[in-house]
Amino acid sequence: MAQAVPTFGSPWTALQPRLSQPILDAVLSLGFESMTPVQEGTIPAFMQNSDVVVEAATGSGKTLAFVIPVLELLMRSTTRLAHSEVGAVIISPTRELARQIFGVLEEIIKLGGLDYKPYLVIGGSSSATDTADELAQMKELGPDILVGTPGRLEDILCGRLKRGNKTKSGTITASGGIRGRPSASAQRLEVLVLDEADRLLDMGFEASLTAIFSALPRQRRTGLFSATMSEGLSQLMRAGLRNPVRVQVQVQVQGRHGAGDDGGISERRIPLTLSVKYLVCPPDRKLAQILRHIQSNSAQKYIVYFSTCAAVDYFYKLLRRLLCPTAEIVPGGKQALRSERQRLARLFRVDYSVSVHSLHGQMVQKKRQSTYSAFAALPSGEAGILLCTDVASRGLDIPDVDCIIQWDPPTDPKSFAHRCGRTARAGRSGSALVFLNPGSEETYIDFLALRKIPMAPGAYLWQTEDGSITHDAPEGAVVCETSDDSDDEEPGLGGGEDDGRPEGEEGGAEEPADKAAKKKKKRRGLAVARYPADARSNELIALVRDIAAGDRDIYERGKLAFVSFVQSYLKHEAMYIFRAKELPIIEAARGFGLLHLPSMPELRKRPKGKFERYDIDTDTIPFLDSKREGQRLARLAAAKTKTQQPDKDDDAKLKRKKKKNNTDAWSNAKDEREQVRERRLVRMKKRDAAAEAKEKQLMDQINDPSLRELLAKDPLLVKQMLNQRDKSLRDMVKIAADKRGRQQPAATTQTLEEIVEDARRRRAQVSSDSSDSSDPEDDWEAMARKEKIRERLAAKTKRKRFSFNPGFSDEEGDGAD
Structure with missing residues (x-):
């Protein structure tokens, strides 16, 4: 004990x-x-x-x-x-x-x-x-x-x-x-x-x-x-x-459940009054499990965590339709509202109202604060759900939170304890549930145990024909396969109702070779455990798809939420546990209620045939907001007209595209390259001529015949001394000018011959030090050209005006918020 x-x-x-x-x-x-x-x-x-x-x-x-x-x-x-x-x-x-x-x-x-x-x-x-x-x-x-x-x-x-x-x-x-x-x-x-x-x-x-x-x-x-x-x-x-x-x-x-059998003490990073459970199930059953969890308990306050802001927005819109449908959000009038409520009554039925709230880092501050205040102000005994990202995982003391549900395990494992810590505060009791996908994610249980966060298996909830919730699977439940299942996998039941693990994985001292081979295939994402079919969960997904087919806002938000979920999954910090290849992505798409699979590279080589596309022309799905629907129809009409009658701008674009994607003969392309090369040579000749004229001008200013003879024998030395890194020749010209102006020797500590010898010595030293270097900075000619280019660009560059919006100083990053 x-x-x-x-x-x-x-x-x-x-x-x-x-x-x-x-x-x-x-x-x-x-x-x-x-x-x-x-x-x-x-x-x-x-x-x-x-x-x-x-x-x-x-x-x-x-x-x-x-x-x-x-x-x-x-x-x-x-x-x-x-x-x-x-x-x-x-x-x-x-x-x-x-x-x-x-x-x-x-x-x-x-x-x-x-x-x-x-x-x-x-x-x-x-x-x-x-x-x-x-x-x-x-x-x-x-x-x-x-x-x-x-x-x-x-x-x-x-x-x-x-x-x-x-x-x-x-x-x-x-x-x-x-x-x-x-x-x-x-x-x-x-x-x-x-x-x-x-x-x-x-x-x-x-x-x-x-x-x-x-x-x-x-x-x-x-x-x-x-x-x-x-x-x-x-x-x-x-x-x-x-x-x-x-x-x-x-x-x-x-005690006995501590660190060892000798009555030792083990450490926990969560309160003793907090019960954390996990449930391993396919991702298309998470929504049904949340609704059944709410139905099986009295009125409580829940916080449901998602990995992305887009998922929060989508499920906020969806759960408002499922938990509290009204004439304002259900199209078709009173008859459609009555019909939808009858369908919902088969899948979810409680005798109290459930309010839905959303919170994430990309919301406008006023709405964000009002949402938080409204959920925190819910009195004890009233039911409410807060859908949020990790922006609400730290330090917040929201009163009377009974249960934490994690749709997605956090990208940062440290956030797991903080999420669960929104309940069971100051000695009060609370519960937490995390969903795990079958496959490699089950390793997350042992990973958290090493981090001193113990978890127990949660019970998979079933719904009977009369709508009641039970832990027992209905009789005659048919085994269904997940999309990544292979034909040679041995059938087994998932551990939702027991321990969340597939049958046949109790372990042992030795295992047959075929089982080891199958485990290897499973690690590669080629096999996932089989689970009994859940007809009521499938019925709920069908209802969600019907809702998306009648509301374009929910349809588009669902696609965006699914794409953001996959991108977040690929960036998971514990990617050795959350492996993208083992993600049952087809079931995840069904769990988001998608009408069709989006075009994503992550869906390549996946068995898309097991995803049943919804039979509808998606262009006909309307917005419930008449203003947004009018704008959408206007855009569609403009696009259709533009396609049928391309204007002059389109012709110009096509010409530019044709010019860019040149399909002329190879000989014509060769001629163009030759012309470009010739123009480049002309520019280089002009630069060389200007440099020679500058050298000649400086040389003419030196009136010492012996020095001119010395420099004429080594023209490369002249070029080097004219470079920006060595101004010795310019100093010579200045000395010579001083001589002519004052008619007396200039005050210097070196003769002209010594200056020339120093330049030669420096050149030899640089050459020996950089003989193995391929750095373009060692080429003095290239260095000089670069310096001229920098000066020319600096002269042309204008200072850009800078505007600053002081409205938002602290950026919150929840990755994924």
Whole structure:
């Protein structure tokens, strides 16, 4: 029997050094009577002027572990901050997490009656005017504590970059450029906190963090907080912390199910109250399993994670039709709505309403915030689903989340624990389910076990004829083959209802040679386990395809979601587990409800014959929005007219294309090449003639007969001395001119003969040093020509005007968000 370590520790009054009375009253009024282990280990060290690095499981109370020391350190400061000075900075990787931290900080300040002004600075402003208004409001307030995302904090503490290196996406890099004046001063900053520090590095904020560090004083307290550690975080510790105290809070299991049979203790990176399960099933059954999971439980709050933003948008539109169809989103009037609800009743039936929400990094900030607030505000006992990417996987404390479902395992394996951590927080119970495709993905179970995340097999849910949910397969279930199945594979049942593994894979000391050969074929993606046919799941997919055939928005979003899913799968960090060749891509296409397979290189050499194309002309699928449908029809009509009657522009394009793809005789092409070569020779002769004239002009200026005779014997030396790298000959001319002008010897330490000998010696040394080099820079003639070209181009180049949109400073990268 496993024994759980207590979730809460000592009371707040036992802290040493003691908390100030206003902060203690505020914490107690929030209902926190005792500290969690991470708070008990972090707050004393942070308050005693030590840098801290904290690693603890999600939902363990890390926010209070740094908010309380920040306020305590500011209260103990002997001097009051000026209006434009900032005493503390808290950096978060995402806007939602920054808002959550700001809310906790503001609540404690309000309940404790503290005279401190926090301010939230995040990106996502819709226009430059909004950004300017926010900065003006911040300057007028004069905040003591800043909470925000790295990009916007960099603009405020370091000054906005007005000119700099521009990336392909149009943003300005932190290197180079001219900065404006900072909007706030951090010269007297007391404490810096980086929440979810490893995520800050993973999202590409290194340059912004470096710029922020350069604007902060070295004599400060710094805290790094995260549920997982990485190599990049270790580098950040060495760069920004001084002798930090490391606080590592581990969840341990003691007893027979621990590390060994001797009653040892094993470590977990997830709370004990969190139950994580996996389900191995073909990808075209995931949607049915989600609906059956909702139907088999009471009203709950779910979070479903996808790998791409396009998948979130698509399934948001689709689940709104499946879970809460209304006359506004179902075409055809009341009769069509009634018919669709009757079809849905056979596949999904609950006696409560289910609201659907979506959240990802490419949404407009206002919509993103309203979606998050609406889902978080759902009271306990109401059902709701939040479809999101990894942008909502870190730190967010959404109340009363009961279950986490992962449609796709995360591209970054570290995100798995963070996703599951949105439930079972602060001692509450919760569950999580991850879908795995049959084949190599089953290795993911052992991979997470090594990372101290144990998982148990989940039950495959079936639906009976009367619509009820059961764990038992219906009698007479027919075995169906997945698209990558080979004919010589031995039939077996999938492990959805038992352990998620195909039959015959219990293992043993020895295996027949034919089984080893079949396993090898399976590793190559030529064989996938067979699963019993699920007629109700197939019926659901047929309904989804009918919906897509009547709504062009859903049809196009489905194609985009499938393509983005495949691209994300190919970029998986654990690609030795998630192998593209073993992905049942045909079943995945059916799972997205596609009407036809898109043209993709990943679909080559796949058995496309097992995908049944929907019998419809896709050009006839309408948009439900009349305005968008009108625009689409107008484009189709214009394209059709253009095809039938090509205009003059089309004729010109065809001529250019014909000229580009020249199909003339070989002799004509040869003549053209000869003409190009002749023109090149003419240009070279002109350059050589100009160079000779310049040499002759300089030589005429030398009136010393002996020197002219010496140089005439070595014309190559003259050319070298005229090169930009050796100006000795020009110095000779100047000396000779000085002689003629003053009628007296010029003041020099070398004679002309010695200058010539030095030039020869340097030439010989360069020749010996670069005898084996093929670098074109060793050719002085080529060097001279390049220098002239650079000068000519520099004279012609005009300075380009640069415009900068200050509306979005912090780019969030969820790869795939």
